[in-house]
Amino acid sequence: MKYRSKRKALVLLADGTIFYGKAVGDKEGTAFGEVCFNTGMTGYQEIFTDPSYFGQLMVTTNAHIGNYGTNEEEVESDSVKISGLICRNFSYEYSRELADKSLQQFLDDNQLFAVSDVDTRALVSYIRDNGAMNAVISTDVNNIEDLKRRLAEVPSMEGLELSSKVSTKKPYFVGGETSNFKIAALDIGIKKNILRNLVKRGAYVKVFPYNATFDEMESWGADAYFISNGPGDPEPLVDAIKAAKSMIASGKPVFGICLGHQIIALANGISTYKMHNGHRGINHPILNLISGKGEITSQNHGFAINREETEANKNVEITHVHLNDKTVAGIRMIDKDVFSVQYHPEASPGPHDADYLFDQFFDLIKNKSAQTV
Structure with missing residues (x-):
């Protein structure tokens, strides 16, 4: 009826x-x-x-x-x-x-x-x-x-820390213990499909709370680190930024998505800002500056990283830009196995244009593991 x-x-x-x-x-x-x-x-x-x-x-x-x-x-x-x-x-x-x-x-x-x-x-x-x-x-x-x-009386999203509202309260495991690689994931608002994409490529993942220290994650013996998506303003996440700095310094591969992308930028001294109305949808056009190819992507963010500061940073290279407004959509570090994107490669709402980013992460892990054998 x-x-x-x-x-x-x-x-x-x-x-x-x-x-x-x-x-x-x-x-x-x-x-x-x-x-x-x-x-x-x-x-x-x-x-x-x-x-x-x-x-x-x-x-x-x-x-x-x-x-x-x-x-x-x-x-x-x-x-x-x-x-x-x-x-x-x-x-x-x-x-x-x-x-x-x-x-x-x-x-x-x-x-x-x-x-x-x-x-x-x-x-x-x-x-x-x-x-x-x-x-x-x-x-x-x-x-x-x-x-x-x-x-x-409702507080503005700018300056608001929200990861503590959605993060796990205690660590948990995803995948099989006999998997090829161990990835420590910092949960600042992680999506289940991200974990599925890591596990199906051969990872055993330990998911840590938003305020976990690097020492806690490092003691598990991870081969690489992942920093998740999440809500709110990235700048109040001082614990996550501190942990990201140590992840980068460890020399192990690090991959960040969305809020994780912003945390990696902040760890490199690049500021963030609140956007006019953000990017939210499944049809956002991205240009991969490395391959020269366009990508149709899923996005959900109200903050972005400062492009001028990114371009001036000698340790960071812009890898992706949003074609609608030229905002930074991806970066990588020059001398580290660290990269991040502002969009969601795990979403795949139709096109699988950005799915390769997970493969890129695992290639870095495999190469690093081969070097230490």
């Missing part, structure tokens, strides 16, 4: 702008966060469970959300990480055979409040012009002044 929400709801931006809609499932609710948008046509379940989105209100630009339901195997963490969902048309019914439940049931199970029937084209256009900002979604449409007061 088809269903349509009737309870009124709103999206209130920090600058006072309001967009109206309806509450999904007719539920009462209120949720705060930084409003941002994702341009992907598919992959909403992966987006909602990606730790990098922690604390954000997600606007989906695809007009229909929920039409293929959800599947318990298509999650990137153990729970939903976004603060709330904003969409145009919410599908209460689904038609995919592999789905195990509807998106509404998935949201209810995770106690996530969502608003539909919003003019998302107008909202996204507004965010593009005015930048990402804090917002609130709520059914409390008659108490706008109170919502404004509460919204003003």
Whole structure:
């Protein structure tokens, strides 16, 4: 039976702008966060469970959300990480055979409040012009002044440390103990598919909490180090930056993705900054400056590294650039087996253009292991 929400709801931006809609499932609710948008046509379940989105209100630009339901195997963490969902048309019914439940049931199970029937084209256009900002979604449409007061108390994403909210509390292992290589992964918001990509290439991975010291990771006897993706501002992650400096100094291969890319840059004295509205989607064009080839990539970040400082750093080389705005999308160190990218090679939402980066990491590990034999 088809269903349509009737309870009124709103999206209130920090600058006072309001967009109206309806509450999904007719539920009462209120949720705060930084409003941002994702341009992907598919992959909403992966987006909602990606730790990098922690604390954000997600606007989906695809007009229909929920039409293929959800599947318990298509999650990137153990729970939903976004603060709330904003969409145009919410599908209460689904038609995919592999789905195990509807998106509404998935949201209810995770106690996530969502608003539909919003003019998302107008909202996204507004965010593009005015930048990402804090917002609130709520059914409390008659108490706008109170919502404004509460919204003003929500901290800005700039300067906010969030990795501690999503990182593992204690180390754990992934893969087989008899695997060829041991990789120590610093979890500052790691996605499950990253671990799958490491394991399927022959790695035994020990995942460490966001504030683990280098000595703790080194004592395990890892062959290489990985620094994960994650949410929030990278600069407050002083423990991760300190650990990254020691990883680099160890001479072992180091690979960083997204927030991990920013941590490696900060470890090299390159600053980061909050972007106007960030890059979030599965169709972002990247130019590999080493191969000269273009790549279609999946991205999710609201911060970037300073290009001028990167170009001036004698120890670092820019390897990838974003073709839309020329921001730095990848770097490598000149005299170390250290590299990182701002995008997500593990996502592979269709094209597998960036899949080679994991192979590149393992080639470095193999070469280093051969040198020590």
